[in-house]
Amino acid sequence: MPVESVHRPSDSRYVSRVWRGRASGAETMTSVATSQWELVFWRDGRTTHAAVRGPETAATTARIAGESDSFGITFAHGTTMPHLPASALVDSELESPCVTARRFLLRGEEWPIPRVEDAELLVDRLVRAGVLVRDPLVDEVVWGGAARVGSRSVQRRVATATGLTQGAIRQIDRARTAAVLLREGAAPLDVVHGLGYFDQPHLARALRRFIGRTATQLLPSRAAASGTGSMPDAMSLLYKPEHPSSS
Template sequence: MPIESEHRDTDSPYVTRVWRGQTSGAGFMNSVATSTWELVFWEDDGVVHAAVRGPETRPTAVVIDGESESFGITFAHGASMPHLPSRRLIDSESESVHVEGGRFVLRGEEWEIPDFENAEQFVHKLVRAGVLTRDPLVDDVVWGGIARVGTRSVQRRVASATGLTAGAIRQIERARQAALLLGEGVPTAQVVHTLGFYDQPHLARSLQRFIGRTATQLQNPAPEDALSLLYKTELGDGS
């Protein structure tokens, strides 16, 4: 089951990553937990789909059957679409009701489907139209910044923009970083120390909860063991 993917950085404050991928054959892919939400487009058996996909708080198995191409825009933690409450999107998605002729429906309006190269221009259009907004405090707090407002206000604003608590976001992101380091061959004890886990059992629980794999499985993956897109982020302090 070949899976090819690539992703790139972006200078947009609304976006974390832009990615695209292609699969063929049959099998399963392990979609690991992620604290961010995405706008995703994919073609399956000649049919194009579009959906807003929310944060995933647990790993899930995704069935791969045949050839499929996909493209996505992963948004920063402070970015949100007011017409789609963040809590409704957790471990879920909202698929466009109509996709045809290179266009899709979002907030009841038709939009031209973007691509890997012009994602930022498309995001700018969403911002100008008021479809996409951003609370800069949220991203700062998530990555360890200090807010100049009360704790309850911070919690409310993080939850409103992401559907998650800042603590949950950090736990998910730390587990993802651990999976990356282990996959690169970094010793387990070093991962524990580098990312601030209490001990190896704490790391093991985090990996099982958010990645669905053990440290050994990540260090020595089976050829058919496919994981969803992982990439390095700026990790703040977490627990």
């Protein structure tokens, strides 16, 4: 496979997922839309990089130069960095200006590059230093919870913490869920009814915009049976959004 990836959930309230990936033999990759921001580390050749990557509001095509190993921490909705406004990170990334094989620069301070298994240790250090803060209301209302404040206050807090509106977050996460279900073999019509799309054209538009694939390209049986149904290029990490634990 050109891109291999593994991921796991996290028991940290600040983190949604921790993932690791390896790319080889692929020239381009489809980066699917995501409503969450990430702290990403990657190595190409002997060079190590680190970057804060913001939410992506549409699928894009990224070039892959040779072989690379990557590792990322995807943060829960409501987790923010006060020194970096979320709105400035949407559809963009900010690479660390100084990175070694073991350390990177964030908020003008050096931090150790963690391993996949101890990513939460770095997160805990960032929280204690005030680099990361969390608005618990945001994660709750994004998942349909009832807020104890007015709707305008909710909208403002969601936008401040994520750089996106509630509607945009739900559209992106619904499309990601649809793509995972289709890859697992679900029929498009079942996905339409199960996720509340108006009809199959509505689903098709969402997939093209947020995933960069058609339903046919995502169906495993169609992709295996027809060369025209094969994937045009590799895909970034795709998983079904899950409600965070209450821990």
